[in-house]
Amino acid sequence: MSDIADRVKKIVVEHLGVDEDKVVETASFIDDLGADSLDTVELVMAFEEEFGIEIPDDAAETIQTVGDAVTFIKGAV
Amino acid sequence: MFDLTGKTALVTGASGGIGGAIAEALHAAGATVALSGTREAPLRDLAEKLGERAHVVTANLGDAESVLALPKAAVEAMGSIDILVNNAGITRDNLFMRMSDDEWAQVLDVNLTSTFKLSRAVLRGMMKARWGRIVNITSVVGATGNPGQGNYAAAKAGVVGMSKSLAYEVASRGITVNCVAPGFIATAMTDKLTEDQKGKILTQIPAGRMGGPEEIAAAVLYLASPEAGYVTGATLHVNGGMAMV
Numbered sequence: 001m002s003d004i005a006d007r008v009k010k011i012v013v014e015h016l017g018v019d020e021d022k023v024v025e026t027a028s029f030i031d032d033l034g035a036d037s038l039d040t041v042e043l044v045m046a047f048e049e050e051f052g053i054e055i056p057d058d059a060a061e062t063i064q065t066v067g068d069a070v071t072f073i074k075g076a077v
Numbered sequence: 078m079f080d081l082t083g084k085t086a087l088v089t090g091a092s093g094g095i096g097g098a099i100a101e102a103l104h105a106a107g108a109t110v111a112l113s114g115t116r117e118a119p120l121r122d123l124a125e126k127l128g129e130r131a132h133v134v135t136a137n138l139g140d141a142e143s144v145l146a147l148p149k150a151a152v153e154a155m156g157s158i159d160i161l162v163n164n165a166g167i168t169r170d171n172l173f174m175r176m177s178d179d180e181w182a183q184v185l186d187v188n189l190t191s192t193f194k195l196s197r198a199v200l201r202g203m204m205k206a207r208w209g210r211i212v213n214i215t216s217v218v219g220a221t222g223n224p225g226q227g228n229y230a231a232a233k234a235g236v237v238g239m240s241k242s243l244a245y246e247v248a249s250r251g252i253t254v255n256c257v258a259p260g261f262i263a264t265a266m267t268d269k270l271t272e273d274q275k276g277k278i279l280t281q282i283p284a285g286r287m288g289g290p291e292e293i294a295a296a297v298l299y300l301a302s303p304e305a306g307y308v309t310g311a312t313l314h315v316n317g318g319m320a321m322v
Contacts, residue, residue, distance in 0.1 A: 038250070
């Protein structure tokens with residue numbers, strides 16, 4: 001896994017309190033990792049801070065899975 | 078009883094009677110306060126009276142850019158906003174049939190829309206801190222209605238519905254959102270009433286007197302305190318029994 005993927009994974013594990021091996025690329029925050037809608041907002045906030053980027057609301061809506069987040073962040077940093 | 082040491086509070090409309098008393102009460106409990114209002118001189122006077130832990134951040138809540146800048150200025154001054162008291166309000170009374178679009182819009186802008194925007198702006202910090210208090214000052218007329226105040230009553234009732242909705246969303250993050258609804262409070266605004274007008278009002282109040290700004294401030298202090306952590310989405314009516322809702 002790339003550095004960005006590792007950092008994303010770490011944030012997700014810490015924030016949602018889920019097992020590390022569940023945080024795979026295809027895992028959906030809401031369906032697989034038990035996040036509620038407010039959790040997803042908080043995750044986006046955490047990503048913004050970790051990577052020093054801005055994630056606009058319309059982009060945030062497209063980030064459904066761990067892989068979506070990694071792809072978006074790779075394109076933004 | 079209530080200790081706000083280490084907490085930071087932004088109070089809008091702090092140049093008015095009620096807002097000033099709220100700022101004083103939070104400050105006396107140990108909070109650092111940012112005093113917001115349109116007029117700088119009375120805010121400076123209040124900040125001087127309070128001494129340390131008091132900052133002045135002027136803002137015109139009828140102006141969208143000013144609303145946007147206010148939370149940033151408050152965070153710059155205090156480092157964070159743990160407690161937001163949306164107290165600022167204006168009236169543009171008129172009979173419904175004569176009320177202009179402008180009178181309607183101005184009252185909704187300052188009393189409802191700015192409350193929404195300021196609350197939205199402070200949520201990020203509160204969510205991270207897993208602690209926050211939003212206290213919105215509404216009015217008895219938001220629950221009862223009042224002739225000549227269709228705009229004001231709509232705005233205040235709107236704040237109540239908005240507060241409840243937000244309270245749902247953020248309760249799990251240690252953030253509470255409540256309202257305090259004053260009845261008739263003796264301030265510079267009510268000083269302008271004639272004795273005759275005051276007499277008529279008093280017949281409607283079981284307590285037989287107007288309230289004091291410090292009695293509103295005490296309610297706000299409670300809702301801002303750690304002790305009120307299990308109270309959210311509520312409206313605390315402080316009106317001498319004028320409306321028991």
